[in-house]
Amino acid sequence: MIQIDLKKSLQGANGAMQLDLNLEIAEGQFVTLYGPSGAGKTSTLRMIAGLMQPDSGKLSVGGAVWFDAESGTNRSVQKRGVGYVFQDYALFPHMTVLENLNFAKAKGASQTLVNQLLELMELGDLQHRKPETLSGGQKQRVALARAVVQKPEILLLDEPLSALDAGIRHKLQGYLKRIHEEFKLTTILISHDVGEIVKLSDYVYHLEAGKVIAHGKPETLFTGQSISGKFKFTGEVLKLEQEEILSVLSILIHTQVVKVVVSHEEAEKLQPGDQVLVVSKAFNPLVYKLENG
Numbered sequence: 188m189i190q191i192d193l194k195k196s197l198q199g200a201n202g203a204m205q206l207d208l209n210l211e212i213a214e215g216q217f218v219t220l221y222g223p224s225g226a227g228k229t230s231t232l233r234m235i236a237g238l239m240q241p242d243s244g245k246l247s248v249g250g251a252v253w254f255d256a257e258s259g260t261n262r263s264v265q266k267r268g269v270g271y272v273f274q275d276y277a278l279f280p281h282m283t284v285l286e287n288l289n290f291a292k293a294k295g296a297s298q299t300l301v302n303q304l305l306e307l308m309e310l311g312d313l314q315h316r317k318p319e320t321l322s323g324g325q326k327q328r329v330a331l332a333r334a335v336v337q338k339p340e341i342l343l344l345d346e347p348l349s350a351l352d353a354g355i356r357h358k359l360q361g362y363l364k365r366i367h368e369e370f371k372l373t374t375i376l377i378s379h380d381v382g383e384i385v386k387l388s389d390y391v392y393h394l395e396a397g398k399v400i401a402h403g404k405p406e407t408l409f410t411g412q413s414i415s416g417k418f419k420f421t422g423e424v425l426k427l428e429q430e431e432i433l434s435v436l437s438i439l440i441h442t443q444v445v446k447v448v449v450s451h452e453e454a455e456k457l458q459p460g461d462q463v464l465v466v467s468k469a470f471n472p473l474v475y476k477l478e479n480g
C-alpha cells in the first residue's frame with residue numbers, strides 16, 4: 188500500500204498553487220493520473236521519487252516511511268526503489284541495450300531477470316545495439332525494461348508514450364500491459380490518452396490545480412456510468428449515417444473500421460472525432476461517449 192498525504196506550494200501559471208494530495212494506492216495496482224497541463228501530475232511523481240521535497244505531510248510505501256515532515260524523515264532517491272520512465276528515454280548512449288540493462292540491474296538480481304525482460308520486450312535481436320541505432324519505440328522498450336530490471340517497488344511512468352506515433356504507441360501499450368501482468372508492479376502512469384487509460388489502468392485520479400477532483404475506475408470516470416460487458420474497445424467516431432429507423436456509426440478501433448448500429452437518439456450525442464467505448468453485451472455492441480476524450 189502506498190499512502191500519499193502531501194502538500195507542496197507550486198508556482199502555477201496564474202500565481203501560487205497548492206498541491207494537496209491524499210490518496211492510497213493498493214499494492215500491484217495500475218493507477219493513472221489524468222488532468223490538464225500544470226495540474227501537478229509530474230510534481231506528484233517527483234515527490235514520490237524523492238526528486239522534489241514536499242512542504243508537509245507524509246509518504247509511506249509498504250509500511251516504510253519514505254517522507255515525514257514532522258519527524259524529518261526523507262529517504263534519498265537512491266534508497267526509494269522507484270523505476271522512473273520519462274518521455275525521453277535517457278539511456279546511456281555508450282552502452283549497448285544489454286549493458287544498459289545490466290548496469291541498472293538490482294544488486295543480487297539474477298541474469299535470468301535480464302533475459303526474461305529481453306524476451307518479454309522482444310529485445311533479444313537488439314541486445315548488442317547502441318541506443319543511437321534504435322527507433323523511438325525500441326528505445327522506449329529498453330527504457331521500460333531498464334526500469335523494471337531494478338526491481339522497483341513502484342514504477343512511475345510520466346507520459347512515456349506521448350512522443351511516439353499512434354501505431355507504435357498502441358504496440359507499446361501492449362508491452363506495458365504485459366509487464367504489469369507479469370511483474371504486478373505498483374504502477375503510476377501519467378497520460379492524456381483516454382483510450383490508453385481505459386486499456387491499462389485499474390483506477391484513475393483526475394487532478395486539476397493541484398487537487399483530485401474526481402476518481403474511479405476508468406470506464407466509470409470517462410462515461411459517468413458503470414459498465415460491464417463481454418468485450419470493450421475504445422475507438423474514434425469517423426462517420427455518422429442516418430438511415431430510416433436507425434443510425435450507423437463508423438468507428439475506428441485501432442486500425443480497423445467497425446460499423447455499429449445505434450438509435451437516432453444515441454447518434455445525436457455523437458460527432459466525428461469523439462472518443463467512444465464500444466461494449467458488447469449480447470449481440471449488438473453498445474456505444475458510450477468518453478468524456479474529456
Ligand SMILES: Nc1ncnc2c1ncn2[C@@H]1O[C@H](COP(=O)(O)OP(=O)(O)OP(=O)(O)O)[C@@H](O)[C@H]1O
Pocket residue numbers: 196197198199200222223224225226227228229230231239
Ligand atoms: N520546483 C518547482 N517549484 C515551484 N513550482 C513548480 C516546480 N516544478 C513545477 N512547478 C510548477 O507547478 C505546476 C505544476 O507542474 P507539473 O509539471 O507538476 O504539472 P503537470 O500536471 O505534470 O503538467 P504537464 O501535463 O504539462 O506535464 C506548474 O505550473 C509548474 O510550473
